[in-house]
Amino acid sequence: MTATQGRVPAAVAAEPAPARGRRTGPARVAYGYWWWCIPAVLLTGTTIYVTTVSGAFFAFTNWSGIGSFDFIGIDNFVRIFRTPELLGSLTNTLGLAIGYLVFSNVIGILFALALNRTLKTRYILRTLIFMPVVLSPIAVSFVWKFIFAFDGPLNQTLGAVGLKGLQQDWLASPALALGCVLTVMVWQNIGFVMVTYLAGLATVPPELEEAAALDGAGTWRRFRSITLPMIQPSIAIATTLSLIQGLRVFDQVAALTGGGPDNATQTLASEIYQQTFTYQQFGFGAAMALMLSALILIFTIAQQRVTRDRTEIGA
Amino acid sequence: MPQHTTRRVRQVAALAVATAVGVSLAACSSGSGGASASSSAKEPQTFSFAFSEANTSDTSARQVADAFMKAHPGVTIQFQKLPAESYAQAIATRIQGGNAPDAFEAESGIGQADSIQPFAKAGLLLELANPQIKTDLAPAGIDQFSYGGKVYAVSRGSGVNGIIYNDVAAKGAGISLTGSSTFNEVLNGCAAAKAKGKSLFGLAGSIPANTSILAHEIATSTVYGPDPKWNAERNAGKVKFATTQGWTDALNAIKTLSDKGCFQPGAGGAGFDALTNGSSSGKLFGFFAPGGAAASIEAASGGHVKLTVLPFPAPAGVKTYASVSSDEAIAASAKTKSPKLVEEFLAYIASPEGQKIISTGTGFPIGSKDASQLPSTYQDVAPVVISGDTRSFPPLEWANGKVNDDLGAGIQGILNGQKTAAQVLQQMDTDWG
Numbered sequence: 159m160t161a162t163q164g165r166v167p168a169a170v171a172a173e174p175a176p177a178r179g180r181r182t183g184p185a186r187v188a189y190g191y192w193w194w195c196i197p198a199v200l201l202t203g204t205t206i207y208v209t210t211v212s213g214a215f216f217a218f219t220n221w222s223g224i225g226s227f228d229f230i231g232i233d234n235f236v237r238i239f240r241t242p243e244l245l246g247s248l249t250n251t252l253g254l255a256i257g258y259l260v261f262s263n264v265i266g267i268l269f270a271l272a273l274n275r276t277l278k279t280r281y282i283l284r285t286l287i288f289m290p291v292v293l294s295p296i297a298v299s300f301v302w303k304f305i306f307a308f309d310g311p312l313n314q315t316l317g318a319v320g321l322k323g324l325q326q327d328w329l330a331s332p333a334l335a336l337g338c339v340l341t342v343m344v345w346q347n348i349g350f351v352m353v354t355y356l357a358g359l360a361t362v363p364p365e366l367e368e369a370a371a372l373d374g375a376g377t378w379r380r381f382r383s384i385t386l387p388m389i390q391p392s393i394a395i396a397t398t399l400s401l402i403q404g405l406r407v408f409d410q411v412a413a414l415t416g417g418g419p420d421n422a423t424q425t426l427a428s429e430i431y432q433q434t435f436t437y438q439q440f441g442f443g444a445a446m447a448l449m450l451s452a453l454i455l456i457f458t459i460a461q462q463r464v465t466r467d468r469t470e471i472g473a
Numbered sequence: 474m475p476q477h478t479t480r481r482v483r484q485v486a487a488l489a490v491a492t493a494v495g496v497s498l499a500a501c502s503s504g505s506g507g508a509s510a511s512s513s514a515k516e517p518q519t520f521s522f523a524f525s526e527a528n529t530s531d532t533s534a535r536q537v538a539d540a541f542m543k544a545h546p547g548v549t550i551q552f553q554k555l556p557a558e559s560y561a562q563a564i565a566t567r568i569q570g571g572n573a574p575d576a577f578e579a580e581s582g583i584g585q586a587d588s589i590q591p592f593a594k595a596g597l598l599l600e601l602a603n604p605q606i607k608t609d610l611a612p613a614g615i616d617q618f619s620y621g622g623k624v625y626a627v628s629r630g631s632g633v634n635g636i637i638y639n640d641v642a643a644k645g646a647g648i649s650l651t652g653s654s655t656f657n658e659v660l661n662g663c664a665a666a667k668a669k670g671k672s673l674f675g676l677a678g679s680i681p682a683n684t685s686i687l688a689h690e691i692a693t694s695t696v697y698g699p700d701p702k703w704n705a706e707r708n709a710g711k712v713k714f715a716t717t718q719g720w721t722d723a724l725n726a727i728k729t730l731s732d733k734g735c736f737q738p739g740a741g742g743a744g745f746d747a748l749t750n751g752s753s754s755g756k757l758f759g760f761f762a763p764g765g766a767a768a769s770i771e772a773a774s775g776g777h778v779k780l781t782v783l784p785f786p787a788p789a790g791v792k793t794y795a796s797v798s799s800d801e802a803i804a805a806s807a808k809t810k811s812p813k814l815v816e817e818f819l820a821y822i823a824s825p826e827g828q829k830i831i832s833t834g835t836g837f838p839i840g841s842k843d844a845s846q847l848p849s850t851y852q853d854v855a856p857v858v859i860s861g862d863t864r865s866f867p868p869l870e871w872a873n874g875k876v877n878d879d880l881g882a883g884i885q886g887i888l889n890g891q892k893t894a895a896q897v898l899q900q901m902d903t904d905w906g
Contacts, residue, residue, distance in 0.1 A: 222591060223565075223569065224569055224591050224592060224594075224595045224597070225591075225594060225595030225596075226595075303744070306742075307739065307742070307743075307747075308738055308739020308742060308743065309738070309739060327739050327741055327742045327889075328742070329679065329742040330678060330679065330739065330741035330742025330743075330885070330888075330889055331742075331889065332889065332891050335742075415679065416679060416680070416681075417882075418679050418681075418882060418885055419678075419679070419741060419742065419882075419885045419886060419889050419891060420882045420883060420885050420886030420889070420891045420892060421882055422891070432878075435562065435586065436586070436874060436875075436878070437873060437874055437875050438586065438591065438874075
């Protein structure tokens with residue numbers, strides 16, 4: 159069905175227009191002219207790329223955000239690697255990004271599989287699971303902060319069910335705070351990942367799975383040999399976006415812990431904000447931002463290579 | 474973000490009483506005004522004035538502007554009230570962008586987003602050449618309002634950083650603390666409160682500004698009491714945090730308070746909401762903040778809540794000093810089209826008459842040792858202020874804001890067992906550079 163329709167070439171689908179004037183070759187649909195894109199290219203170039211390059215320029219200065227500055231070469235970058243707390247932030251960032259990628263995708267795909275076809279209440283359940291995605295991350299994080307508070311609902315619930323021994327000062331414990339941040343991030347992203355995978359699952363023909371089942375393939379075998387390869391593009395999209403979001407996490411950290419306790423949950427993005435706007439070290443902050451951008455680029459390319467559609471390679 | 478403490482805590486004060494009803498402060502004397510407006514007659518007689526208000530009763534900035542306008546017929550001041558929580562970033566962005574109001578609230582010294590000295594260095598602030606301003610500012614210490622020997626801002630008044638204490642509620646639990654109580658009496662009070670299922674103090678452990686202000690209140694006695702020039706010596710490299718016994722004693726005192734159960738359960742991860750909830754529900758009897766918070770809460774509660782400000786008692790064997798800050802300031806833009814008129818306005822704020830009005834938001838007029846000028850909430854701390862046993866708020870002269878941030882974050886680390894006092898102090902030395 160959809161797969162067949164998807165392969166119909168656009169030129170065949172569209173009725174060829176009659177040739178006019180001197181045009182004697184095959185009929186073509188004129189979609190526009192190349193220069194029509196100039197405004198969009200200029201707008202994107204000036205608002206994104208020029209400003210990014212300007213920011214990168216300040217990474218090589220000691221600008222405080224006010225007044226003049228001096229060029230200091232790569233001093234800011236050297237300082238990044240010589241500051242132990244920044245290396246801690248880098249570790250936290252990578253840990254959160256990987257955890258976010260793994261947990262939100264694993265849970266997201268499980269929900270997508272569960273709510274794909276048979277369940278009657280699947281539409282309402284999909285809506286409920288997707289709902290956190292539309293909420294503001296800051297607002298959601300403040301609600302979770304209340305839940306995690308020492309005298310908050312989580313500890314109260316644990317106490318009510320006789321698990322007082324499990325009560326914790328969740329956001330004040332260095333061992334638990336990062337996990338709390340990750341929990342909130344994953345909780346809010348599951349709906350988005352689920353929808354991405356549902357879109358992918360819609361392209362898997364039920365007939366194919368039925369045929370495999372008749373041939374004796376079990377659930378796991380059908381998932382591994384049919385479903386997983388066919389939703390490869392969805393996996394690439396969901397994991398790439400999760401990785402990027404995980405690497406640049408800021409809102410949840412700012413609202414839940416503020417980088418504490420004692421910098422235990424500080425990430426690169428929160429460090430950039432702190433160095434730039436709190437300590438007014440715009441040059442140093444720009445250097446860190448440049449590094450984070452490079453890090454996201456490297457990880458995204460690597461991740462894209464890992465999750466690319468192998469069937470296209472041989473095509 | 475140490476000096477933001479004042480503004481933020483006053484913001485919290487507004488939230489402390491959920492059913493707070495805004496009340497107007499008593500109208501202050503109109504006065505005769507300062508210098509004549511004739512000297513600035515050719516300039517535009519309308520200028521803008523930006524400030525933040527912590528709550529509906531925090532109208533001291535408006536009041537001083539109203540008094541100035543009354544004394545200078547024909548002059549109009551356009552108020553620009555900005556949100557308190559984002560004030561520093563907002564005003565800094567406007568100053569940097571060349572879009573500053575003619576006059577605006579800022580922070581004295583260096584190290585904060587809206588501190589005046591970086592702006593003065595960049596030539597963005599109006600120099601205040603009126604010699605009377607220098608004379609009026611002298612009691613608060615002229616350096617924090619100056620750059621390169623020139624004055625660029627005036628003070629909003631002084632305030633004691635201490636324990637905002639609900640004596641009535643504490644007495645109900647059998648606890649009695651006064652301005653002359655000792656550290657051991659505080660510890661006894663902690664035990665008494667704990668026995669009743671309450672806490673003597675609330676601490677927002679996740680907010681570095683709150684934990685650091687407690688450290689400053691104690692270090693005022695253990696460090697700056699015996700050595701008032703400690704900051705200058707640190708700047709010269711003669712002393713260090715890690716090797717100064719007073720700093721170790723201050724942090725150890727906080728650890729002792731924590732170990733003895735003086736703070737509410739979960740203090741290490743608590744935010745300001747824990748203070749407001751704990752105070753309003755009667756679960757705790759005091760917290761650490763600039764003294765102006767006491768008056769704000771009282772006013773916001775319509776007089777239903779009575780609070781007092783206590784100096785934090787020094788550990789045994791050390792004399793108690795009160796931490797007094799005059800960090801909140803008013804400055805003016807170098808681009809103002811009414812430089813003489815705006816300078817007159819700032820001179821009025823710095824004058825005793827202007828200070829009497831504007832200092833209602835902070836505590837008392839700069840340098841005042843007159844008991845009659847101290848607010849009613851200062852009854853317990855008044856003897857210390859009048860006797861001059863006070864020291865300036867330490868971070869105003871520190872090298873950068875990170876030193877104080879790491880003090881606050883480090884105390885959270887001490888409470889959670891992440892760090893020792895020695896590690897926190899070593900980090901602060903590293904930050905100083």
